[in-house]
Amino acid sequence: MKTATPAMARAINDRLALDLLLERGPLTAPQLRTLTGLSRPTVSDLIERLMEGGLVEVTGESGEDRRGPNARLYGVVAGRAHVAGVDLRRETVNVTVADISGRVVGSATRAVGGDLVDLVEGVLAEAAGERVLDTVVIGAPGLVAPRDGELVSSNDVPGWRAGLVTSWRERLGVPVILENEVNLAAIAELRTGTARGSEDFVLLWVDDGVGAAVVLGGRVRRGASGGAGEIGFLEVDGTAFCNLVSDVRGLGLTEFAARVAKGAFAFVTLLDPGLVVLGGESGRAGGDELAAEVAARLRVLSPAPTEVRASTVAGNAVLQGAVLTALDLTRDRVFG
Structure with a gap:
C-alpha cells in the first residue's frame, strides 16, 4: 500500500475543493473548511494554489452575519475550458456548448446533408463562436467499438462512413469521443433524471x-x-x-x-x-x-x-449525456 506523498495530498485536496465549488457554487474559505474538514492553513494554501493556476477566482463577498469584513466568495473560473455535446441523428444534428462549470453558452442545429465531417465542424463552430473547445462527445445510433471508438457497422445517418471519428479528430484538433446515443441518454438519466x-x-x-x-x-x-x-x-x-x-x-x-x-x-x-x-x-x-x-x-x-x-430528463437527453461525459473528461484533464 502506497503512502500518500505531500504532492498527492495537495492534489486530492484541490480536487475536493473544486468539486465542491462545481456542485454548490461560490463558497467562502470558512465554508470550504467546514465542508472539507481541512485546517485553516491548508484551505488558505489550496485557494492560493488554485488561483495561481487560473482555476479559481474571487466572485464576490458573502453577507454572513459576523463581525469584521465580509468573507470573499471563491468560484471556479467557468471559462477555463469549454466542451461540446453533439446529437447526430438521421435528419438533424444538434450541438450544445458548455463552459467547465456546466453552464450552456451556445447551441446550434442543422439538417443532416453532405459530408458529415464538414457538417459537424460547421455546426460546432456556429455553437462555439470564438470559444476554443477542449472536448467533443458525439452521440449517434449504432454499436461503438470500445477498441477504437468507431462504429462496428454503418447506421442510418446519411453519409456515415468508416473512419469518421478519426477524421473528426484530425479536423477539429481536439479529443472527439463517439458514443451510442441511448448510452448517453442513460448517463443523463442517472445524473439528472x-x-x-x-x-x-x-x-x-x-x-x-x-x-x-x-x-x-x-x-x-x-x-x-x-x-x-x-x-x-x-x-x-x-x-x-x-x-x-x-x-x-x-x-x-x-x-x-x-x-x-x-x-x-x-x-x-x-x-x-x-x-x-x-x-x-x-x-x-x-x-x-x-x-x-x-x-x-x-x-x-x-x-x-x-x-x-x-424518463424525467428535461429536453434532449442525448445532448445532456454528451455534455456531461465531455465535462467529466475535461475536468479530469484540467483539474487533475
Whole structure:
C-alpha cells in the first residue's frame, strides 16, 4: 500500500475543493473548511494554489452575519475550458456548448446533408463562436467499438462512413469521443433524471430508433463489442422488437404497454435491474400511466420486483449525456 506523498495530498485536496465549488457554487474559505474538514492553513494554501493556476477566482463577498469584513466568495473560473455535446441523428444534428462549470453558452442545429465531417465542424463552430473547445462527445445510433471508438457497422445517418471519428479528430484538433446515443441518454438519466440515486437500471428507448442502455453499479455497460442493450434485434412474437414498438399509431395504451413489457422482460430476466426507465419520445409520452401498465405486465411475467418509471430528463437527453461525459473528461484533464 502506497503512502500518500505531500504532492498527492495537495492534489486530492484541490480536487475536493473544486468539486465542491462545481456542485454548490461560490463558497467562502470558512465554508470550504467546514465542508472539507481541512485546517485553516491548508484551505488558505489550496485557494492560493488554485488561483495561481487560473482555476479559481474571487466572485464576490458573502453577507454572513459576523463581525469584521465580509468573507470573499471563491468560484471556479467557468471559462477555463469549454466542451461540446453533439446529437447526430438521421435528419438533424444538434450541438450544445458548455463552459467547465456546466453552464450552456451556445447551441446550434442543422439538417443532416453532405459530408458529415464538414457538417459537424460547421455546426460546432456556429455553437462555439470564438470559444476554443477542449472536448467533443458525439452521440449517434449504432454499436461503438470500445477498441477504437468507431462504429462496428454503418447506421442510418446519411453519409456515415468508416473512419469518421478519426477524421473528426484530425479536423477539429481536439479529443472527439463517439458514443451510442441511448448510452448517453442513460448517463443523463442517472445524473439528472428519474434514475438518480439508482446504481442499477435499464433505459428502454422507444423513439425514432429503438434500443436500450444497461447501467450496473452506477456505470454504463457497453459489452465486448459495444452491443449491450441492442434490444431492437430481439425477436418477439415472430418479429423484431424494433418493428413491434416503433410504429404505435392506432395502438391503445394497453396494447403498447404489453409490447414494451415483452422487451423489458428480457432485461428483467437476465439482469434483474430493479428499475426500468422508459425513454425516447414514445416511451416518455405515456408518462406514469404507461409506466404503471408496463410494471403490471412485468409482475405477471417475472417474480423479480421491478419498478418502471417514465424518463424525467428535461429536453434532449442525448445532448445532456454528451455534455456531461465531455465535462467529466475535461475536468479530469484540467483539474487533475
